[in-house]
Amino acid sequence: MKEAIVVKCGGSVLARLSDTFFSSLQKLKAEHDLVVVHGGGPEIDEMLTKLNIPVEKKNGLRVTTKDVLEVVEMILCGMVNKNLVARFEKNGASAVGLSGCDGKLLEAAALNEELGYVGDVKTVNVKLLQSLLSQELVPVVSPVGMDTSGQLYNINGDTAAGAIASSLGAKQLLFVTDVPGVLHNGELIREADEELLSSLIEEGVITGGMIPKVKAALASLQGEVEQVIIVDGLKGFIDENGAIIGTTVTKGVKAG
Ligand SMILES: Nc1ncnc2c1ncn2[C@@H]1O[C@H](COP(=O)(O)OP(=O)(O)O)[C@@H](O)[C@H]1O
Numbered sequence: 512m513k514e515a516i517v518v519k520c521g522g523s524v525l526a527r528l529s530d531t532f533f534s535s536l537q538k539l540k541a542e543h544d545l546v547v548v549h550g551g552g553p554e555i556d557e558m559l560t561k562l563n564i565p566v567e568k569k570n571g572l573r574v575t576t577k578d579v580l581e582v583v584e585m586i587l588c589g590m591v592n593k594n595l596v597a598r599f600e601k602n603g604a605s606a607v608g609l610s611g612c613d614g615k616l617l618e619a620a621a622l623n624e625e626l627g628y629v630g631d632v633k634t635v636n637v638k639l640l641q642s643l644l645s646q647e648l649v650p651v652v653s654p655v656g657m658d659t660s661g662q663l664y665n666i667n668g669d670t671a672a673g674a675i676a677s678s679l680g681a682k683q684l685l686f687v688t689d690v691p692g693v694l695h696n697g698e699l700i701r702e703a704d705e706e707l708l709s710s711l712i713e714e715g716v717i718t719g720g721m722i723p724k725v726k727a728a729l730a731s732l733q734g735e736v737e738q739v740i741i742v743d744g745l746k747g748f749i750d751e752n753g754a755i756i757g758t759t760v761t762k763g764v765k766a767g
């Protein structure tokens with residue numbers, strides 16, 4: 512087996528992923544086993560609004576009632592997952608779309624009562640992923656998990672990607688979003704560390720959806736993951752020398 516890389520594609524960019532982005536992924540796939548996890552927050556918001564169901568979030572996490580959970584399931588496991596599988600096929604990679612409920616891929620438990628059916632990942636079925644990877648297939652995972660009683664949970668995509676990367680023993684985790692990485696005064700920060708990122712959150716430079724992403728990045732570096740890179744899905748993210756362009760956080764490496 513090749514070394515695994517987990518790639519999380521954010522909902523902010525899913526509908527706008529460029530062909531050059533997929534070319535960059537194909538370059539990675541030549542040398543690594545790719546596991547893709549997707550979000551779909553904006554797509555869920557849109558459907559909830561159409562259905563007149565209130566959109567409520569606490570610290571970046573969606574308050575998930577029974578009605579909201581049904582919409583999350585429909586959008587993440589259905590539309591978003593299948594559209595992404597189709598984009599992979601169109602770009603020359605065979606992909607298998609599955610949710611965390613399939614084959615106990617993501618065994619989940621409630622995170623806290625306040626958020627309703629929001630889950631945290633307890634275990635990852637690594638063998639299932641490995642069996643797909645051994646057939647040169649790209650697993651495309653929607654972050655909906657299940658507990659042992661069959662109750663479904665809505666899991667934040669960044670959290671699910673971090674848990675999968677840690678369980679698989681992936682050295683690298685990529686967060687694909689709609690900006691080139693962490694920006695400060697419009698400039699891309701190429702190398703960052705925990706101290707820098709924490710102070711940028713405190714100063715209000717890092718806000719909104721970038722906060723859970725940065726936190727998930729730092730949390731995954733506590734485990735086996737050695738490098739997290741935040742990259743742009745609107746463009747290619749590999750330069751002419753084969754280096755990944757974005758904001759890189761490397762375990763044990765001080766920025767600057
Ligand atoms: N300092 C920052 N640098 C870059 N993006 C930031 C920063 N602070 C906040 N953001 C916002 O974070 C967004 C990405 O988070 P989010 O929309 O949740 O992404 P995704 O859906 O891809 O997971 C960017 O579009 C940007 O508006």
Ligand SMILES: CC(=O)N[C@@H](CCC(=O)OP(=O)(O)O)C(=O)O
Pocket residue numbers: 520521522523549550551552553555571572573583629630654665666667668669720
């Ligand atoms: C618990 C929770 O908040 N789950 C997220 C799952 C989708 C997601 O993570 O989407 P992005 O990657 O596009 O943000 C949600 O319901 O929006």
